[in-house]
Structures are given as C-alpha cells and as structure tokens.
Amino acid sequence: MFKPVPSDLHIIQMEEGVLRTWKHRHIFEKSRALHPGAEPYVFYERPPTANAKPGLQYVQARAFTDMFARFWTMRGRRVLRRGGWDTHGLPVEIQVERQLGFTGKTQIDEYGMDRFNQLCRESVFTYIQDWEKLIDRIACWVDLNEAYVTYTREYIESLWWILKRLWDKDLIYQEFKVVPYCPRCGTPLSDHEVAQGYAETVDPSIYVRLPLVDDPGTSLLVWTAMPWTLVGNVAVAAHPEADYVIVELELPGGEPERLILAHSLLEEVFKDGPVKAYETFKGKKLKDLRYRPLFTFLLPDKKAHYVILEDFVDAHEGTGLVHIAPAFGAGDMQAAVEHDLPILQTLTPAGEFIPEVRPWSGKFVKDADPFIIRDLEERGLLYKAESYTHTYPFCYHCDTPLLYYARQTWFLRTAQYKDRLVDLNQTLKWFPGHIRDARFGNWLENNVDSALGRERYWGTPLPIWECEACHHQRIVGSVAELSNLAGNDLTELDLHRPHVDEIHFPCPQCGEKMQRIPEVVDTWFDSGSLPLAQWHYPFENQEVFKEQFPADFICDEVDQTRGWFYSLHAVSTLLFGKASFKNLICLGLILDENGEEMSKSYDNLVDPWDLINAHGSDALRWYLYTAGPPGQDKRLSPGLVRGVVRDLTLPLWNVYKFFVTYARLDGWTPSTALTRKLAETSGPRSSLSPLSDELAEGSGSSSSLSPLSHELAEGLGSSSSLSPLSDELAEGLGSSSSLSPLSHELGEGGWGGEGLDRWLLSELHMLVRDVTAAYENHDVPGATRPIQAFVERLSNWYLRRSRHRFWKHEADNDKNAAYSALYETLVILSKLLAPTMPCLADEIYQNLVVSLDPEAPEAVHLSGWPELQADFIDANLRAEMALVRKLASLGHAARNLAGIKVRQPLSEARFSVARAEE
Secondary structure: OOOOOOOOOOHHHHHHHHHHHHHHHOHHHHHHOOOOOOOEOOEEOOOOOOOOOOOHHHHHHHHHHHHHHHHHHHOOOEOOOEEEEOOOOHHHHHHHHHHHOOOOHHHHHHHOHHHHHHHHHHHOOOOHHHHHHHHHHOOOOOEEEEEEEOOOHHHHHHHHHHHHHHHHOOOEEEEEEEEEEEOOOOEEOOHHHHOOOEEEEEEEEEEEEEEEOOOOOEEEEEEEOOHHHHHHOOEEEEOOOOEEEEEEEEOOOOOEEEEEEEHHHHHHHOOOOOOEEEEEEEHHHHOOOEEOOOOOOOOOOOOOOEEEEOOOOOOOOOOOEEEEOHHHOHHHHHHHHHHOOOOOOOEOOOOEEOOOOHHHEOOEHHHHHHHHHHHHHHOOOEEEEEEEEEEEEEOOOOOOEOEEEEEEEEEEOOHHHHHHHHHHHOOOEEEOOHHHHHHHHHHHHOOOOEEOEEOOOOOOEOOEEEEOOOOOEEEOOOHHHHHHHHOOOOOOOOOOOOOHHHOOEEOOOOOOEEEEOOOEEOHHHHHHOHHHHOOOOOOOOHHHHHHOOOEEEEEEEHHHOOOHHHHHHHHHHHHHOOOOEEEEEEEOOEEOOOOOEOOOOOOOOOOHHHHHHHHOHHHHHHHHHHOOOOOOOEEOOHHHHHHHHHHHHHHHHHHHHHHHHHHHHHOOOOOHHHHHHHHOOOOOOOOOOHHHHHHHHHHOOOOOOOOEHHHHHHHHOOOOOOOOOOHHHHHHHOOOOOOOHHHHHHHHOOEOOHHHHHHHHHHHHHHHHHHHHHHHOOOHHHHHHHHHHHHHHHHHHHHHHHHHHHHOOOOOHHHHHHHHHHHHHHHHHHHHHOOOOHHHHHHHHHHHHHOOOOOOOOOHHHOOOOOOOHHHOOHHHHHHHHHHHHHHHHHHHHHHHHOOOOOOOOOOOOOOOOOOOO
C-alpha cells in the first residue's frame, strides 16, 4: 500500500528528508559503484577555491554538470564524479595580504615567504564547510573524499612532468617583452586574465609639442592618454604614406608657431576654429627629423629623439604622430628592436618612478599624471589637455590599473600551435554553438604566446634551475630526478617556495651552483592540467588517465572562455596534439531581477541559501535550466524561482497526491510485473509493457478513440449537441467543413477512457523520446521544458477528463486501466525528472515503487532510464487530441467573450474547421 501524501507540500522538509535518506543509505556511493566495467562518462569540473563562500554562479555550473552525470548513470555509464580544489594563485595571496594589512610584495618579503605561504595553505579551505554544505543541499553529487588538491606534491609533480615535456619540445622560453603587468601584485598577467578585467575609465588626453632641433619655431604635435609614459620617450613614429601638414598658429604673445600633424586630423585637433595649413607632404619626408627631448632624467645610450617611419601608425587617431616609449608598449618595443632605439626603464616593479626621475620619484605613475601635465604646461610644451573616456585593463584580482611593462618573463609558444588549436576547436561541440567560432574561435585566431611565469610566492614553482656563473639552464621533471641531481632523498620535500628554492646542485657545464629561478607557474596552467595532474600522471594511474581522457563534457560560465576553457585546450594541444574535451556548455551570467550583473560593488548579490530556504533546491535548479538557453544571461530573484513551484512542482504534486489518495481508498496497487518492469534498468522492448495488457483488458482492443463528448463540457458547455458558438468563434476556426472522425465521436455524446489513456501514454513516450535525445545532444532546454509542458497537459487535461473514472464506486476494468496509466506516467516522470529535480523525483519514486517492491533499486537515481516504447506513439491520435484541446480552449475564449460562465449550459454549441484533417 502506498503511503499517504500530505495535502500541503512542505518543500524544504521534503528535500531535507530525501537528503537524509540518501546519506543514511549511502545512495551516492552506491551510484558511483554502479555499472563496473561499463563505458565511462567523463566530466571535468573546474576546481573552485574555498577561500570564500560559494555563490550562485557556482550553483549554476555545478547543477548543469550534475544533471548530465545523473542522466548518464541512469543510462548505464560509469561516472566517477571526482571533485577538486584549486588552491594556488593570486586570489589566495591577495586575500591573505588583506588579512595581514599588506599593500604590496615588499611587505611579504619582510614578513617571510615561508610564513606567508603557510597562511595561504591554511586559507584555501577557510570556507570548505560552507562549500560542502551547499553542494550537499543543492543535491549535487561530487566525490570530495577523493578530491584532488592542486597544492599537493602529487599534483605539482605532474605539472613538472608536463613542463619538462613542453621544454623538450622547445615550447618554453624566456624573453624580455612588454607584458600586461600588475604593479600592486608585482607580476605579469596572461592575456586571458587581462581579458577579464577591462572596465571603462577616464584618463587625461593631452597634446604635446616636441620642438625640432633644426627649426625651433616648428614642433611635432603628439597625443597621449598616458602622460607618465612621456618620461620614457625616445622617438616619434609617422606613417610613411600618410599626408601630413604644417599649420601656423599665433602664440598668446603674438609670435607665430608651426605644428606638424596628420592632415586627416586637422578638424579633430583644432575644433575651436580654422587654421592655416601652408605645406602638405608625405610622412616619409619627416624621417630622421630630430626633436628636443621632453625629459632628460635618463640619458639614452643610443641614438634617440628623432622621427622613425612605421606602418602601424594610424593617421586617423590622435595626431597621426605616435610617441615611442619602448618599455611601455609592445609595438613600441618592436620598433625599438627594428630601429636600435634605447629602452628607458623609468619605473620600479611597483609602478613608481625610479629615483632618477627626481620630481616624482616614488610616486605611482597614474598619480603622477597631473604633475607631469603641469610641468609640461609651465615649460610651454603642452598644447592642450582634455579628458578621455575609454576601456582600460585592470587587474581582475585586485582592480589595480595594469601597466604594459617591459619584463624578463617566461612564455609558452602557444602561437606556434595556432592552426592546430583552431582545427581542434572545430571538432568540439559548443553550446551555444556560435561561441565556438566567434568568441573562442576569434581568440584562437589571434593567439599570442602565453605568459607562463608569475613573480609571486604561492604557486607551483617553475622547475627550472639556472647556473649562477654560466647561466646554463636545466628543467626538472620529477622529484626523483631532483633527488638524483641534489644527491639527497627529497621524497618528503615540500615543493613550494621557499623550500624548493633551497635545493641546489652542480652545473653540468661549469660545476658552479645551480639555483632555481624565482618564478611560479600561472595558476591557469594548474587548472588546465587537471586531466593529467588529478591522477598524478604519469607516475601513477596511467590506465585510469587513459580511460578518463578526453572528457565527454565540461561546463562553466562564459567568462571562462579565455580562462579555464582555453587553458584546458592549450595544454592538451601542446602536449598531445588533441583536445581534452568533446562537449562544452558555456553558461551565461546570473543577473539580478533588474538585469544588472551581480557584484559586491553593486550590493545586489543574492545568497543561494535565501533561495534554497524559501523554495528549495529543486526549484532553483529547474529555473537555472529553463529560464533561457544556457549561454543566455539569466535574471534571478525569489519571485522567479517561486514561479517554478507554482507552475511545475505543485501541479505535479497534486496529480501525485490525487493518484495516491484514491489508490489507497480503493486498495489499488499495480501488478508486481509492472512495478518490476518500471523499476529495473530498462532494456529494449519490442512488445507492449504489462500495462498495455491491462489497458487491453480494461477497455478493449480497439485502437480508435471512444466518444469523448464530456471532455468539452467545461469548455463548450454540457449540451450533447454542437451548434454555433458565436460569429467570432466561427471566424477564428475558419469556414465550415466536414468534421474529423474524432469530432463526430464528440458529437455523439458517449464516454470511454481508453482513448485518453492511449493518448496519455503516446504523449509520455514521445516525451521519453524527446528528452532522451536532448540529453544525448547536451540540449538542456530540450531535456527540461517539454517535461513542464507535459505536466500541464497531465494535470489540466488528462486528470480533469478522467477524474470521474477514479471517483466511481465500481472497480471495473476502466478504473483499473486509469490507475495503471497514471501510475506508469508518474513513475516514468520521476525518472525523467531525476537528473534535474533529484529530491522531488526520488520522493515520488520511493512511495510509488520502493514501498511496494523491496527488490527495486532503492532510489530513482539507482534505477534505469525509461526505455522508449515507440509502438505507444500515435501521431494521428495526438493530432486528434490537439484539435479537441484547441476547441476546448476556443470554447473557453468564446464564453469569456460572451460573459457566460463555464458551468452554465448552452442551448447550442457548434464548431467548424478549415480542413477535415484538422
């Protein structure tokens, strides 16, 4: 006998009860143990860092991953569900710095690297209990007992092996380059990190005179939005084929001055009025013209302060003359190499002017801009100053404006593999698909070498040792190799700084001491290497790695396109020449109810617990799946999640409650064969299920519908004859024509339940077909939205049409068939909902299946996925019933239009259709 179902659904209590049952019965562990030896379904989860509380973005990514892991488990695949923790990198260091009140790297050095790194190690799991509690509460299954941790020596050793393989392929190199650099963090950033930190800002916009040496009354007019870079100026670039002009102006004292700039920018620069242009010429005429330097704090050791010719100059921007400061621009550095220009490094690693820049020594460059502008104005070198609104890169770790800064840095030759990266991307399935070619594809097409090294402390040390005497370099690929070189057993060595820095060995070239270089590895390289490093490959688990690579599926937010997605793709391509995953769902951002991005600075963050405690985790998960396509940004608020409870949870619960209530009253239970067939792992079936036999016994073997005139009673009235509803209804349906067979049956006024049951099972197995196909294609809306539409038809059409069959006193075949049809529907629905609403699905399954059959799988998540019974699908029947439902809907509309209540009988009701087949 089924257990009674309470009239009021207390969602939170129900979900918490299901979670307790899972824990008590070890359901998750049993799920992981299912299907030994079966084909694996592999997903990688981007490892989070537990040094802050989890937010809604994590809930979204975790829920999407969980739904596919549950589905493929029910389909008979073996899913390991291994979790992991990201524990290195700047976010961890910055949080510890804030706790200590530090504002820069020098304070870390004074405090002690060893003590600082120990605090970093401790901080990464500060909120681990919050993460574990939330993961459990949102019913997402992930194995945290065997989770990999990126700071472990096993993980680091695998990274060392990877790095040595890349070194041997000549894919790691060191070079003096202009890189995006954070002066507060004191380290370069990779391009994909830079891409996450752009923001709109206002900077100075100044036009500066550079007087010519041989013509003191004439000046080059240059523009810049970074006045601080002028201190390092060594040249001016002009486009050789662009048109330039000399204009003449009157100075305030009445003396004339002449300025040189691009002809195309005259109106833009001289907005206040017309100017006289008395000579026009090509830019190549300016070649080698010498000008007086703006500043002489540093004396160049090479020829400097003259005009060079460069094709990169845009004659439609600024003044068409570009000031060159090689230490602060990639294009400028390239020009310096080509023209053998000096490089004036005027800044410290903290982004402050060096002592030689006497007036502003120690001042942060952005703060020095107003003083530099004032100095230029006082010396008559400033033509005009304005403001300039533009997007500028900020460090996404600490919000400090980045500087493009010449540094000696380690790089990966990712640009060398650009074509292979692009080609492999074409083999991947992205959802939504346009991101593959547009956002990600364009990124790959414009790929540049990735900055690998970080001038920081808490990270995987780059395993490169350099001779202090001859500068010979050697990379180490394992602890065993390092032990052999050092002549000591280092199996217990902490592979972090400063411990690994203290390991030395003789240089094979000259015999002097080899010292490890100070850099650590970009933490994105850590997470991009997880397919190997999580298994300590190749030192252990070689067969497991081969089985678990590549992944069938990964998922995360769109901002990971140039982060984790790229790192996974790049590491695998450079190492193996193949992709590390096959399918990818790229999720949109979660917005507040007003459509604004959630942020601490906006004070609009929504705590996941507020939504869960109000409406449950099932409803939150369902909303995330169905609110829009995965790649679309989603608004989220308590009211929107409440809509799931109203539109799906409660209608389904009411159908379930109705069934159990009347089944208990009648003492009805399904046959053992039926419950067993529905509970077990389904296999292919060529014949109808036991239910089909019950239906045949209950209502006859006819395949056509019996009369259903009463189905229209609420929509068209209780009259058994059909007459015109109104002119408006006739116009809406089209001109009169012959009625379809079902329509004639409706007019005869009889009743029969077989047609409804067959229609319901036809709809049910169409649902099984469509939802299964959607899951196999990683189509989240297709796997969810049809279920909600089916529940609406089940509740508002089938059950309303069938209620009197359950209410009647006699327990005839028609009543048994109705119970059987509704029972099979609810059990199959519990399975279809299991991946997405895991608590509600198991609550229904426990009562309908487990309570009756002690040999059934003890949770819906341990059962098999519903097998499609294609012979139940009847397209003609579906079309007939769609017509009936449409007519009922039009009947309601006509009554509303005429102001006639639903239960008021009509003397006549008539309908017509455009074609008989409709």
